[in-house]
Amino acid sequence: MFAMYKQFVVSLADLRFVSIECQLCKTVVTLDMKDVHELAQKYDNAFCPKDCAGCRRQYDSAIRPNVDAFQKAYHALFAIADRVSFRGEEIESAEPNVLVRASGSKV
Numbered sequence: 832m833f834a835m836y837k838q839f840v841v842s843l844a845d846l847r848f849v850s851i852e853c854q855l856c857k858t859v860v861t862l863d864m865k866d867v868h869e870l871a872q873k874y875d876n877a878f879c880p881k882d883c884a885g886c887r888r889q890y891d892s893a894i895r896p897n898v899d900a901f902q903k904a905y906h907a908l909f910a911i912a913d914r915v916s917f918r919g920e921e922i923e924s925a926e927p928n929v930l931v932r933a934s935g936s937k938v
């Protein structure tokens with residue numbers, strides 16, 4: 832008997848947007864990592880806005896610096912994006928219904 836493995840794989844070249852959900856009002860803001868939003872850059876040259884677009888409260892202090900750092904890394908790697916990919920953990924299964932639920936590319 833053989834084991835089948837499924838793994839979720841995303842190429843960096845396929846990533847473009849990052850979404851942030853406000854913990855307070857649940858508004859989701861989606862930012863384009865390739866073309867930085869002018870409103871985010873207008874005030875302090877950061878990528879991630881300070882405040883939620885829905886309730887205008889400041890995002891959690893962990894959000895902004897880390898999303899900014901991720902976007903910088905995204906830009907730094909973009910020239911070699913076709914060689915960089917992200918992978919989820921392998922899912923071993925002999926049950927076909929579990930394989931159907933797994934999404935992404937088959938490895």
Ligand SMILES: [Zn+2]
Pocket residue numbers: 853854855856857858883884885886887888
């Ligand atoms: Zn909010």
